[in-house]
Amino acid sequence: MAYTILRGGRVLDIAAGTADFADILIEDDTIREIGLAGLAAPEDAAEISAARRLLHPGLVNAHTHGNGNLAKGMGDRWTLELLLTAAPWINDNRNAEDKYLSTQLGAVEMVLKGCTACYDLSFEWPAPSSEGLALAGKAYADVGMRAVVAPMVADRSFYEAIPGLHDALPLALRDKVATLRLPSAEATLAGIRTALREWRFDRGQVRPAVAPTIPHHCSDGFILGCAELAREFDVGLHSHVAESKVQAVAGIRLYGRSQTAHLDALGVLGPHFTVAHGVWLDEDDMARLGDHGASVAHNPGSNMRLGSGLADARAMLERRVNLGIGTDGANCADNQNMYEAMRLASFVSKVQGPDWRRWLMTREAALAATEGSARALGFGGRIGRLAPGYKADIVMLDLDHPNWLPFNDPVNQLVHTEDGTAVASVMIGGRLVVDNHKLLTVDLGRLRDRVAAARERLAAANIDNRRLYEALEPVVGSYCPGLALAPYHVHRYGARLE
């Protein structure tokens, strides 16, 4: 038994809106007791001073993509559909080193910015591999971060998935995109099964899940296969649902009903199911998710960055949807800053209407980014709160930083003021990963050199993929916005095309 005691800090209780002075006793990786200054501790307890620190539960990123970190800043005016068009350019030709580095780079950024766990929809072009997933898992384990790593998969290419897009392409480009076809559903499902069976990480720290990427990029049989694997291995299921209007319209065209109604009819919704984005959910969709105990990973930064729209978090909460908050991948975020994600979740809620009573409160945004996200990850009741029995995933903010001068309100300032620059130390599972601004688990200089070398190599290896993107951009970039011009009402009438 190893004990640690954090003395002299202010301990944030998000729900209560308080940050009273208290000591925290940690046994191994778990919080045992929180009590008044001078709390009794075993003699051999390691003592850490938390004086002038605000202690808050580690933020939990409900939606990201580890593969995106080597692609940050590669695009500017990208819709979701242009980002998907760029996928071979920004993801292809990755070797084992690249796969590990991209994930590790994101993990490093997250812990330095107060995030201690994430749900990573890890993408390998053209299909996931046991080796690639193990490299992603190792990247998190090496940084000392918690994660859910879900292979992001499909059995239809983007050009097969968007109604009419293939036929809109000039003949020469049709031949080119034919090479982007994905492996068969059977082959991909068999690969995921192997990866799940061979998973070698402690599931309390790094666990697997399954991510059929976007419903209409997957045949129904493939979605059911993914759901079956999730059930068999008792892991989560995560999909991008109603992210862009193009997706929502494509869903209606293909299914004659919303994507969510279709998933419900397939029987795959449940407490283990997480919808990423949900910008274009209608009220019935939200009620379906809420009734099934499902989660939405709300990614306001990505939604604005890709022009996807503004998700209605208040309407989701009203229908008992479990709300988590994420950054999305660095290829469309373009950072991994959960303070920013919380702040944007608050702001996005506030621009949707004049009735301020429907706006998200900072408390709600902070709860979503901690307990709500934790539940989406399958870590509900174990992380996301500073309380006895919870894992000791604790961020220590410097109260002498300008962000906290003066100290007016801990939750308002956490969500609306803090930007990650006051993060002093980060503990995950009772282990200090960041100590007074210094990352203890990864050599940042070596990471920098390896990332620079990977960038050089990938830029050269993906020149043809970049040219293909440039040829496709005008076609996809005009066809898809045209599809999105279809009148599509989500709030007043339920999802339907007119």
Ligand SMILES: [Zn+2]
């Ligand atoms: Zn995503």
